[in-house]
Amino acid sequence: MADLTVYYDASCPLCRREVALYRGRSKAAFVDVSDPANLPPDLSAEAAMARFHVRRDGALLSGAAAFAALWRATRGLGHLGRLAALPVVTPALERSYRGFLLVRPWLQRRMRRREAAACR
Numbered sequence: 001m002a003d004l005t006v007y008y009d010a011s012c013p014l015c016r017r018e019v020a021l022y023r024g025r026s027k028a029a030f031v032d033v034s035d036p037a038n039l040p041p042d043l044s045a046e047a048a049m050a051r052f053h054v055r056r057d058g059a060l061l062s063g064a065a066a067f068a069a070l071w072r073a074t075r076g077l078g079h080l081g082r083l084a085a086l087p088v089v090t091p092a093l094e095r096s097y098r099g100f101l102l103v104r105p106w107l108q109r110r111m112r113r114r115e116a117a118a119c120r
Helices: 013-022 045-050 063-072 078-084 090-118
Strands: 004-008 029-032 053-056 059-062
Touching (some): 004 013, 004 063, 013 090, 059 063
Antiparallel strands (some): 004 053
């Protein structure tokens, strides 16, 4: 069984690309939350689609804390995960992540258009 469960939106081209970077480099289990049947009882569909979540040691983490946990469990990124988990660093990363969430819909639309153009 994996030490970490990553909940990600497989309908999002950004999320798919990022998860592809982690697969094979970590022992995490990856769960597609774009299918509501895959959601654990303590994670709503709305919350799962709005932010990045992981489960580590039974605790559900989101945002910067979730990324820090994933990076710590990913070969080659452990140093980044340890840095991101520092009490003075995590709040700054969380603010940055919240800023990213504001532009995420625009980036998703742009990537979907690119993917559609590549299929023509």
